[in-house]
Amino acid sequence: MTLDVIPIHVVPRHTGAALPGEPGLSGNAPPLLRELAEQVRHLLETGEPSAIDLSALPLTPADLDWLREKLGSGEIAVTLQAGGESTLDETACAGVWWVTHRNEQGAVASQFIEVAFVPELVKAHPADVAIGRERLEFMVSDL
């Protein structure tokens, strides 16, 4: 028996009208823009990256939409397939990245706004690069 046999009617949550009483803007989003401006300044001065953990803050879905829209979208959109899909999208403000981690089931596991020249996760780790080199050398020796 497969799951399809069970008559479950799935209603996608965000296609219909908003649920009555779904919280709107909480007013917690605008201060984050100020915080981001400060973090970007810090990045330029010291080169140190930083991040804001969105799942740890009291933000409603409407707050997140508002933030996302304000920040806009930039030129780079990275998709990472590692234990579920992750997206690391540059926003219209260069150096500010919108990072969403999903698990294997596609649910959002965590969400960050990272302030970095390149997000840490995108960079290849030297140990992995070393393994890559080994593979390349192996390929070369095989030529």
Add this chain to the structure above:
Amino acid sequence: MNELQFLTWVRGPGLDIAVGIFLLGTVWRLFEIYTLGRRKDLAAPRRAAGASGLHTVFRRSLPPHGMLKRAPVSYIGGYIFHIGLAVIVFLGAPHIMLIANLTGLSWPGLPAQFIGLATVMTMAAMLAMLVDRINKPAKRFLSTFEDWFVWAVTFLPVLTGWLAVQHLLLPYTTMLALHILSVEILLIALPFTKLFHVFTLFGSRWHNGSANARKGVPV
């Protein structure tokens, strides 16, 4: 005893004891008071008392002629805190649940924010009444230990309920248990203190109203 056990106790045996003492005390005291009887008035009435007792029950809920100006804090504070208590007790969702559970009667409640506002106003009014009791010579003069005690016993359920909902001072479970406990103390104190006026005020207004109506004076 941890806080969940505490909560379970106040929702169970504690409530049993409190409701028991409350009912026992109330029924007993009502008997004790009203079986004293009264002598029939033999004077020919100017007009039949009719429903005058009932009229007085309602009329006394409004400030009599000129009195609002003389004691604004007593009247305005009194209104706010009595109405506030009624709103909180009868229109707060968890309280309606309790009433429905005990009596089977149920009605729609008000949003939590509104109840929160009513709670804050009630507490402010009660504090103003307390200050008034300390400041006003006649009130201070009349005050005995019972008056301060009864004030506290009435204030605590409101305060603890509010603190519990707002997640202040103590964990919710403990605060909720304290809230229920404070209500139980209130229930136990009610038949044996001036809080008993919640019942006898109807008898008092009725007696006064009907006796004076026979003389033709609406009081």
Add this chain to the structure above:
Amino acid sequence: MSASLEKVTQTLKEVIDAPIASYFESCVHCGLCAEACLFYTETGDPKYTPIHKLEPLRRVYEQEFTLLGRLKKLVGLSRPISDDELDQWQELVYDSCTLCGRCSLVCPVGNDIVYMVRKFREGMAVSGHVPEGIRSAAKRTVETGGPMGLKWPAVANVLRKAGEATGVTIPVDQEGADYLVLLSSMEIVNYPEYIEALAKIFNKAKISFTVASDAFEATNAGIQIGSSDLAKVIVSRIVDAAERLKVKYVLSPECGHAYMAIRWEGPNLIGRPFTFEVVHVLELLDELRQKGVLKMKGKLKDPLILHDPCQIVRRGGVLQAPDALIRQVAENYIPIADQQKWNWCCGGGGGASAIHTEEAEALRARVFQIKKRQIEEAGVGTMVTFCANCRITMEEGLDHYEMNTKLLGLTELLAEHLED
């Protein structure tokens, strides 16, 4: 417990009833009754808070009739009453309470406080915790027939003179008359004009009336002192005379507490309903006015205000008549803010005016300030009232403050303007 305290408790046990129990249980110590009491508003002394005047009565109730009170007494949380305490309370129950009943009108839980003061006085009276002035007035009333020691020959003389002045003979002990007219000693001595006015009006209205030689006195010091037994002795004279003369009505004079005593307390004192009706003189006059019998000519131009005596209006229920009658004869009648059942007492009711200690007189003068304010705020030079006791008390007050306000009796004023 001393023998006299035993008597107090005994008496109070008898008078405490369900309303009193309900009242004490309802009291929340809000202090609003103080705001309605002229002894508090004019002195600011919290001991004059009406409900506080009943503290010994409350304790007797609590200790005798509630289980909790008995327990409290047992463990010493509730003191038994003492002679010293009653001595102390005598001032609160007599000097500073005129039984005006304003407190009973404002109590938010509905307590009839004045009802309780009246009952408490029963206990004070049996143990002799009463002011000398009221005590001697009561004694004189019981022993000689009136509070001022007035005897019939003197009264007959006044009646004869009134008859000569008006040309109307005043019938005495006439069986079958419609009205038995009662008088108060104060009127006989100080305001004989009242008697003349009455004779003129009865004559004009063609109503038969009589005065009883053994029951001319309307006042009842037994009520003021708070003794139902004495009050019964006094009121029985009137009842006996009225029944012997087979009158339909007994006419109470202007005097406030006299009306209260015969109209509302009387049947309860003798333990049965009356066979006749008790009518206040103003009720009769208003009825005559409505029938068109009472025709007036000319009006008093002076701006004036009305003082509503407590026992006739607030405690007696004669609410509408005074206002309607004064408008017949006064062109510039100014209704005051606290009128009718909201009036402020003269300060001498409930027997207080009979107390002649220095403190009591000083206190009466002090609380008269409220009447003084009313007169000054209205800006008038004349005040009309319809109670001999109020009138005497206020005259004392006016003298004390050296005011030249004129005080008039309503019935006389009406008689003066009666169309011939």
Add this chain to the structure above:
Amino acid sequence: MQGPLIESLARQGVSRRTFLKYCATLASMMALPPAAGLAMAEAMAAARRPSVIWLPFQECTGCTESITRSHSPTLEGMIFDMISLDYQETLMAAAGHQAEEALHAAMKANHGKYLLIVDGSIPLGQDGAYSCIGGRSNLEILKEAAQGAAAIIAVGTCAAYGGIPKARPNPTGAVSVSDIVKDKPIVNIPGCPPVPVVMTGVLAHYLTFGSLPDLDDKGRPRAFFGETIHDRCYRRPFYDQGKFAKTFDDKGARRGWCLFELGCKGPVTHNACATAKWNGGTSWPVESGHGCLGCSEPDFWDAGDFYKALSVPAHPPTSVVAASVVGATAGAAAGFANRAKKNAARKARQPITVADLEK
């Protein structure tokens, strides 16, 4: 399987980025700053595996199921690779004397350094005879194992607070680990069963920082148990608006309104269900339409009806009728006595005369 964790993960096809991502999420759940995710990943990737001994007592194996048998291979399961699980009855291949030997060998070799994980309560009744392993009572085994432990993790409500075995009338005399062991740091991870990520979070914290996480007054990691279910519940707005499901199949239930009136214990239950969710983030009890039972709280089994709202009595007041009858009887008796007293006073009274007015 010795060597740094990252290598063994790599062997199982878990990439470094997958691990980094997981650590970022874990740090977020533990309310650590975002930068801690990276630090945690680096520390754990290089960590040497500590020895862990897992003792099952009076339990149902639900906790083990929860942590090790999620429906697809997840990192929660894999993270167990970063520890050296030297004894776990359910999982180990060895049995009987072999297993006991392994246990003693591990205890001896890592004395004072191993982590002791306990699930299940410890029965004290009948000298502990209700639950024995190899002829020894749970109490004896726990005491022995606790001696050499660096710290103890009590997994599940049974180990943490006694749980269902301790529910009234508690026939076996069950107690929690902390009732017995007083001299070792104990982390309670209650829940019936506990949320898997809490377990890995605590292990990760231990490996990364070399210490136990911050605990609340009930020995629970604050990061996961700091707030109530109600505080973090997505249905909370409905509670605030006063919109409640009245039955499990009414309009309110279908619209996803608050389950408070159906007995949800969310307001008094501290756990991470609302944020961590279950089954790989699929759902959690309230989301699937059932109120919280409060399983991560001490004595939740005896805390009143699961389906009764918190604000109503745990059971109907039993004293109503009796109290009213006793009150009426006592009142009537007092009434009679008072009337008798009044009558006696009336009969005994002498009418007063003027002479009596004198004192």
